[in-house]
Amino acid sequence: MQFGPVTSMQPVGQSSYHAGRFILRPLRTSDTGLISMYASDPVLARGARSIPHPLPAGVIEAMIARASQADRTEDIWAMDGSNAGHAEVLGLVSLVRMDRAQSEVFFWVAPGFWNVGFATEALRTLLTANPHAARQYFAESFQDNPGSARVLTNCGFDYLGDAEAFSLARNAVVPTWTYMLKTGL
Numbered sequence: 001m002q003f004g005p006v007t008s009m010q011p012v013g014q015s016s017y018h019a020g021r022f023i024l025r026p027l028r029t030s031d032t033g034l035i036s037m038y039a040s041d042p043v044l045a046r047g048a049r050s051i052p053h054p055l056p057a058g059v060i061e062a063m064i065a066r067a068s069q070a071d072r073t074e075d076i077w078a079m080d081g082s083n084a085g086h087a088e089v090l091g092l093v094s095l096v097r098m099d100r101a102q103s104e105v106f107f108w109v110a111p112g113f114w115n116v117g118f119a120t121e122a123l124r125t126l127l128t129a130n131p132h133a134a135r136q137y138f139a140e141s142f143q144d145n146p147g148s149a150r151v152l153t154n155c156g157f158d159y160l161g162d163a164e165a166f167s168l169a170r171n172a173v174v175p176t177w178t179y180m181l182k183t184g185l
Contacts, residue, residue, distance in 0.1 A: 024080070026075075027067045027078055031078055035060045036060045038110040044111055049106070049140075075094060076092055076093075097132055102138065107123060123151060123155045159178075
C-alpha cells in the first residue's frame with residue numbers, strides 16, 4: 001500500500017493518497033452527480049450529521065465549492081475507486097481542523113458499498129498520512145449506527161463516552177458515542 005501524495009490539480013494544501021483499493025482525492029465539480037445521488041438516500045442521510053433529507057438543490061455544489069477554498073477549515077476527500085474498476089465516488093471522508101493540533105473525522109460510504117471495509121481503509125490511510133499533523137483525532141457515531149463505531153474502533157479510536165449531536169435528516173438531537181485517537185506526534 002502506498003501512502004504518498006498523488007500529484008494533480010488540487011485545492012491548496014490538500015494532497016491525494018493511495019489506499020489499497022481506491023485513491024483518496026480532493027473533491028471536484030464532476031463529483032456532484034454521484035455525491036448528490038448517494039446523499040439523497042434517506043438511510044445514508046440519517047447516518048450523517050450534516051446531510052439534509054430531502055436533499056435541497058445546490059447543497060452538494062456548495063460543499064464542493066467550500067472544499068476548494070484556500071481558507072477552508074475542512075478537507076474532504078472522495079474515495080475514488082475508478083482505478084480499480086469501481087465507481088468514481090464510493091464515499092467521502094473529511095477532517096475538520098480544531099485547535100491545539102486536533103482534528104475531527106467524518107465519513108460515509110454509499111450504501112451499495114457497505115460492509116466491504118472501504119471506510120476503514122479510507123480512515124486508516126488518512127490517519128497514516130496525518131495531513132493536519134494532528135496529535136489527536138476525535139470522532140462520533142450515532143448510537144443506532146454500530147457499523148460506524150466499528151470503523152472507529154478498528155482504526156484504533158478509544159471510546160470516550162456518550163453525547164448527542166443534531167442530525168439534519170432527522171431534524172432531531174440523536175445520541176452518539178464519542179471517540180478519540182492519539183497519534184505518535
